[in-house]
């Protein structure tokens with residue numbers, strides 16, 4: 001669907017045909033879309049209820065200090081910890097989470113990947129009002145599908161502070177057997193060290209104009225220094241070029257830097273389910289465990305036909321679950337910050353030996369990482385064949401130079417959220433084609449739905465789109481409301497690479 005371009009020039013030039021254009025724009029933009037509190041939203045939530053238990057959760061967002069191997073960084077976090085507490089519930093449960101805001105700014109909680117009721121999706125001002133400092137908000141929704149999810153604010157670049165945590169929905173009939181279930185949150189970190197994410201966003205938005213001299217011969221591995229090393233251009237063939245816009249002094253696994261790593265212990269021969277979450281702001285990670293093969297069993301919560309490999313590539317917002325069988329010894333757990341010449345590090349230990357952190361890259365396997373492209377959905381979660389009712393084309397546009405990331409050439413504006421909105425009708429099979437017209441990769445995320453890559457690919461809610469390439473996905477429009485769809489590079493999203501996908505009133 002193409003949204004007419006209503007520039008002032010078009011308006012001035014228009015005649016009768018313009019009136020028609022305007023009417024179409026008004027109809028895609030506003031009154032015909034359901035709101036977050038409309039009847040169909042409530043009806044969809046009722047259909048999800050299955051009389052499970054109620055899981056009560058208290059989250060307090062506030063200032064806290066964290067220790068990065070001896071360096072104190074003050075940040076914002078949930079319940080005083082980074083990452084926030086792991087929330088566990090069982091499928092069918094009602095999750096009742098009270099968020100108390102002790103931050104100096106408005107905030108919300110978005111439950112990433114959960115097909116939940118739209119008015120609990122945490123996107124102000126579209127699905128709720130922002131939660132002001134000192135106030136609380138009660139989130140309540142049904143946990144509809146098992147899997148590995150996470151939560152973070154949907155206000156500015158707050159998620160690039162410490163505000164993020166895992167949400168694990170257990171399956172009472174879990175078919176996988178394992179001895180341990182470990183969550184590993186991968187993160188890039190700068191808050192309270194070089195700058196705050198808000199300051200980074202301001203710098204990035206100034207663009208690269210006037211910086212020609214500093215760019216040297218391009219981005220390839222070079223260093224773009226500006227304002228004390230805030231930004232650094234980087235590159236990786238895995239991501240088709242530029243890997244990120246932001247320089248981070250630390251990469252963390254479960255909130256801990258390489259100098260003070262998290263340690264996981266198990267017995268040799270035990271099977272461990274790893275739930276790996278990329279909670280970064282601007283960094284893709286290549287995850288591996290030295291001396292171990294990884295068997296990927298799920299991505300973004302949904303089961304895939306198992307695939308074995310040495311490493312996994314995760315864009316921001318993506319999750320992968322993998323099984324390992326623990327060997328005898330001590331091994332590095334590595335989250336290579338792709339294209340950024342640094343890594344997160346933790347330790348897997350089944351005896352008293354000590355692993356070598358490996359500073360030269362030798363611990364990262366030479367084989368290609370597992371990506372969504374090599375996975376297929378488990379039969380139980382493959383969308384059934386049917387004809388496509390609606391085709392939507394989304395072009396990802398803009399670039400690093402002007403920092404004008406957008407969709408279809410326009411920057412999303414939260415004060416006019418329905419400008420350029422896409423629409424579907426409840427019950428439709430929708431084909432979404434995401435064309436990346438930029439020179440950089442983007443992890444593209446759709447709220448409230450889990451799409452399928454291609455026809456038999458994995459079910460996901462966040463997927464990497466490489467520069468110059470298109471990704472085609474299918475989903476069923478079965479969760480009415482107003483849903484954000486955006487790049488999960490938080491700086492791209494906040495500078496405009498976002499749009500609303502809304503359900504039409506029937």
Ligand code: C2O
Pocket residue numbers: 110112152154317445447484486488
């Ligand atoms: Cu992780 Cu708009 O979300």
Ligand code: CU
Pocket residue numbers: 405441442443487488489492493497
């Ligand atoms: Cu992006």
